[in-house]
Amino acid sequence: MENLVVSKFGGSAVGVDGILIPTIIKRINELKKDSKVITVFSAPLTTYNEKQRSLTDIALEIGRSAEKGENLGTEILRKPYQKISRW
8 A cells, every 4th residue: 555645734834925835846746756645735824014924814814804894805815826826
């Protein structure tokens, strides 16, 4: 039976707006030499209000604001994934 490796990458491993994805792909390719690999990506970091933040934290903040009737919009959540899709 082949080895099975489940690897999860998110946040600082993915980098701001996915900048470290090429490094992750190299790592996955190394793992694939000896194992079957399942890879999971979670929310990357992005720059929000001049600080590096997790998209998960930003999404939660947007949700809390929506509960109060405030509309922050979702553009900040789309932008990093649009950048990542160019990789």
